[in-house]
Amino acid sequence: MTAHNHSPGDLIPGISGMSYGCDYNPEQWDEATWHEDVTLMRDAGVNLVAINIFGWAAIQPTRDTMDFTALDTIMDLLHDNGIAVNLGTGTASPPPWLTTEHPEILPITADGTTRYPGGRQAYCPSSPVFRDYASALVTAVAQRYSTHPALAMWHVSNELGCHNALCHNPETRAAFHQWLTTKYTTIDALNAAWGTAFWSQRYSSFHQIRTPMDTLSSRNPGQVLDFHRFSSDELLSLYLMEKDIITQYSDKPVTTNFMVTAHIRNMDYWTWAPHMDVIANDHYLDHRLTAPTPELSFAADLTRGLAQGNPWMLMEHSTGAVNWQPLNVNKAPGEMARNSLTHVARGADSVCFFQWRASVQGSEKYHSAMLPHAGTNTQRWREVVDLGATMKALAPVAGSRVDAHVAVLFEWESWWAGEGESRPSQAVTYLDQVHSVHRALRSLGVVSDVVSLRDDLSTYDLVIVPGVHVITPTDAEHLTAYTNAGGHVVVTYWSGIVDANDRVYQGGYPGALRELLGVRVEEFSPVPAGDTLTLTPNDTAHAPLEATLWTENLHTVDATPVFTFSNGPHPGVPAVTTRTAGQGTAWYVATQLTDDAWWHLLTTITTAAGVTSEHQRYSASGSDLHNLEIVRRIHPDSGCTWVFVINHATTPATLNVTGRDITTGTPVTAEVTIEPGAVHIIEEDEK
Known part of the structure; x- marks a missing residue:
């Protein structure tokens, strides 16, 4: 898999250095406001604006009418003010005339009910009628603006699959049949893959198969997994339909x-990424999580993984509160800059917000914006202007890459399969495993790439496999080869249990990885979420650890126990093991460690793997290093290194670094103090 390649510094053609911008919805405002807005955009340092994201009804007010007058004016106005355009195709939501004339395009949910217009994405991704009208619109937009001097890039639809990823109408069923026929060829092969001998589900024809709608009991896991795969592919095909039209008229990227975030899971972006000329992500702090800020760092690392380590684009995030969570928490002073520059530290060469001017009507009128309802005499506006100046100063950083020697594996298929309807514990979730590992690395000062199991792992000193439930024999061979060649691997519980058809490996868990890890598990014994498990070390080099949720009746084959369950269903049974595998080492963790326990265990493992944390590298000190992020970006051509230091703590920290603070231009020598909430970006002296 390869993402679109860019030479350093040219993430978006025509924009030198970093881009800084926003979504703009001029259709919500009068023309006088447009002129005021572009003037303020220049004051804020904005050099890239996304428009026409939801412009279908404005461009095509009726089936037989196309009116580009307003969009022409906006394109010209932005260009005249030196602002580049990220041009939307306008297909994100169909206009009312289309859903009125063709109600068959409306999506149907798993309970068999139709979802109606009045919100957004009121269409079925498989609908031929929707695709025909969308194709006509994209063709008209591409023909008209492909040579416009303001055009920098193309923005297909918007957040594809955010609301309508899993549709169950007749068009979807027909498309699902075709997808299944292509994959399996014969109905016998499908029956074998889905295990339809169970509950008398055997099919004699593809046309007997429905999409996995709500049932009286749990549904067939193989069918559900394939429907997730199909739905992701179907949305990707919708993107490719638009892209193919655009590229007939334009050579712009x-x-x-993407929506690499904790609450969107229906698109397998590993399969999408090779088709993107620029990897772009939307990310919003999710205060429904126990730790929203560390999740931001994880999402940025995963987006960078999708970009194959190349720079990427933060297409949307917020200046303050969003409007769609149960409690929409505002951002404290300085938090917007910390959030934005964390994305930059972890590989973004473009920082954009939703949106420019806060709406006064509609569902998102209480969503924050660069220009708030209260106007420019506000703290938020001043922070927006300050961040724009910082982004301009960061121009030399563009094109550099994040330095990471640890990989965390992430697979959407394991998210789908591992959280099936019938599993040992509903309290065990995929993201909890992934996030807990990444949080521990972050608190240690260890920067990690988040990559796919099928990526090249040979450059990493340590690879962590958290809850990767679906592992094929080929995947297992890949991990084994990496370890035998001298790599260090950590595998957590609920990994390697099933193959690509969601079929359990026989002979004991963890199935496909049993030989690599040198253990055999007879059975799982999950425990209630409130129970605390104590793990006793098998030598004096470690202190006891705490865990929760999960235990296993585990036997070592040729692995060495490092920690043992001292309570729970299996006292005296190994809980953490290690095994020498070729020239490398394989660790297994058979429970859900607490954050503190993960921190202590990964301190041991990273040391053994020869991984130097950024805290160690810069001799960081302070009372709360867990919340001190240090990330290095290195330019592949010049070798220049920039150190991003972000203090999320309420206490100061110090570190030893020499160079120049590129946001202030002041020299930095030896020990520097990072005040609470501060961000420093230091171009290091050559060593």
């Missing part, structure tokens, strides 16, 4: 905004 084409992308769409």
Whole structure:
């Protein structure tokens, strides 16, 4: 898999250095406001604006009418003010005339009910009628603006699959049949893959198969997994339909905004990424999580993984509160800059917000914006202007890459399969495993790439496999080869249990990885979420650890126990093991460690793997290093190194670094103090 390649510094053609911008919805405002807005955009340092994201009804007010007058004016106005355009195709939501004339395009949910217009994405991704009208619109937009001097890139639709990823109408069923026929060829092969001998589910024809709608009991896991795969592919095909039209008229890069975040899981972006000319992501702090800020760092690392380590684009995030969570928490002074520059530290060469001017009507009128309802005499506006100046100063950083020697594996298929309807514990979730490992690395000062199991792992000193439930024999061979060649691997519980058909490996868990890890598990014994498990070390080099949720009746084959369960269903049974595998080492963790326990265990493992944390590298000290992020970006051509230091703590920290603070231009020598909430970006002296 390869993402679109860019030479250093040219993430978006025509924009030198970093881009800084926003979504703009001029259709919500009068023309006088447009002129005021572009003047303020220049004051804020904005050099890239996304428009026409939801412009279908404005461009095509009726089936037989196309009116580009307003969009022409906006394109010219932005260009005259030196602002580049990220041009939307306008297909994100169909206009009312289309859903009125063709109600068959409306999506149907798993309970068999139709979802109606009045919100957004009121269409079925498989609908031929929707695709025909969308194709006509994209063709008209591409023909008209492909040579416009303001055009920098193309924005296909918007957040594809955010609301309508899993559709169950007749068009979807027909498309699902075709997808299944292509994959399996014969109905016998499908029956074998889905295990339809169970509950008398055997099919004699593809046309007997429905999409996995709500049932009286749990559904067939193989069918559900394949429907997730199909739905992701179907949305990707919708993107490719638009991209193919655009590229007939334009050579500008084409992308769409991913949603690498904790609450969107229906698109397998590993399969999407090779088709993007620029990897772009939308990310919003999710205060429904126990730790929203560390999740931001994880999402940035995963987006960078999708970009194959190349710079990427933050297409949307917020200046303050969003409007769609149960409690929409505002951002404290300085938090917007810390959030934005964390994304930059972890590989973004473009920082954009939703949106420019806060709406006064509609569902998102209480969503924050660069220009708030209260106007420019506000703290938020001043922070927006300050961040724009910082982004301009960061121009030399563009094109550099994040330095990471640890990989965390992430697979959407394991998210789908591992959280099936019938599993040992509903309290065990995929993201909890992934996030807990990444949080521990972050608190240690260890920067990690988040990559796919099928990526090249040979450059990493340590690879962590958290809850990767679906592992094929080929995947297992890949991990084994990496370890035998001298790599260090950590595998957690609920990994390697099933193959690509969601079929359990026989002979004991963890199935495909049993030989690599040198253990055999007879059975799982999950425990209630409130129970605390104590793990006793098998030598004096470690202190006891705490865990929760999960235990296993585990036997070592040729692995060495490092920690043992001292309570729970299996006292005296190994809980953490290690095994020498070729020239490398394989660790297994058979429970859900607490954050503190993960921190202590990964301190041991990273040391053994020869991984130097950024805290160690810069001799960082302070009372709360867990919340001190240090990330290095290195330019592949010049070798220049920039150190991003972000203090999320309420206490100061110090570190030893020499160079120049590029946001202030002041020299930095030896020990520097990072005040609470501060961000420093230091160009290091050559060593």
